[in-house]
Amino acid sequence: MIETVDLRFSYGERPVLRGVDVTASSAAVTVLLGRNGAGKSSLLKQFNGLLEPDGGYVSVGGERLTYDSDALKAVRRRVGFVFQRPGDQLVAPTVEQDVAFGPRNAADDSADEVVTRALSRVGLDGYERRLCSRLSNGERKRVALAGVLAMDPDYVVLDEPTAGLDGDGTRALVELIRGLVDEGITFVVSTHYPGFASAVGDSFVVLDDGRVAYSGRSLDGVDAEKYGLRRFGV
Structure with a gap:
């Protein structure tokens, strides 16, 4: 599982995470919900060391994260991260080149x-030669996820994966x-939408301030209204 204990993080003088305790169970989907600015994305980025906490700690599979370069490489193989916007993640012209980027760099x-x-x-069978x-x-979201899966992770983090998708896509x-x-595979997913959360999730965490x-x-x-969640059918 992934666990945070008394996790605290600030951007400069602005506190974003204020003592967060979260457990994401193995082979399940944990969904983080909350309004914009509640701390969802900042929390997700703690799970594979994209951000380092100011206090508290993160553990992955029972091992507490450290932040030297070798440890970060190892945890990022175990915990794949799919960003909200695929354009922030796709790095190559064709689908095959993009999905192969990680494995080939790992020889x-x-x-x-x-x-x-x-x-x-x-x-996406047969998409190898298509242009991203x-x-x-x-x-594009699926290609970004395929690139993460190509590294054979134990955990996958999805930041607002329904952004830009219609009902069928969701x-x-x-x-x-x-x-x-x-x-x-263990998933941690963030969303504004309780309908999507209920359809996909096994456990739920609502963040507020x-x-x-x-x-x-x-x-x-x-x-839902109190925490800035949006009505959305699945």
């Missing part, structure tokens, strides 16, 4: 096979995530 001799399998897992710039937003995303959970306002196995009884 993986089976990179071609890894790419084929990763694309198949996200429903010609793909739909939903397809339902397909739910099916995709749940299928990968069945393969043993950098603190955990709610944690539980259901969103029943959570006041």
Whole structure:
């Protein structure tokens, strides 16, 4: 599992995380909810060392994170991060080149096979030669996820994955995530939308002003309006 203990973080003088305790159970989907500015993205970036806390700590699989370069390389192989905007993540002209970027930099001799399998897992069989710039937003998101899966992570973090998706795209995303959970991958997902959260999640954490306002196995009884959540069907 991924766990944070009394996690604190500030941008300069502005506190963003104020003593956050969160546990993301293995082979399950933990969903973080909250309004813009609640601290969701800052918390997600702690899970693989993209940000370093000012206090408290993060543990992954029972091992407390450290922030030297070798430790960060290791944890980023275990914890893949998919950004909200695919354009922030895709680095190559074609789908095959992009998904192969990580394995080839890791000197993986089976990179071609890894790419084929990763694309198949996200429903993009046969997309290898397509240009990333010609793909739909939903397809680009899947390519970004395939690039993460190509590194064979134990955990995947998705920051606002439904941004720019319509209802059909969101339902397909739910099916995709749940299928990968069945393969043993642990997900942590952030969203504004309780409908999507309920469809995809196993446990739920609501952040408000950098603190955990709610944690539980259901969103029943959570006041969506109070925490700036949006109505959205799946």
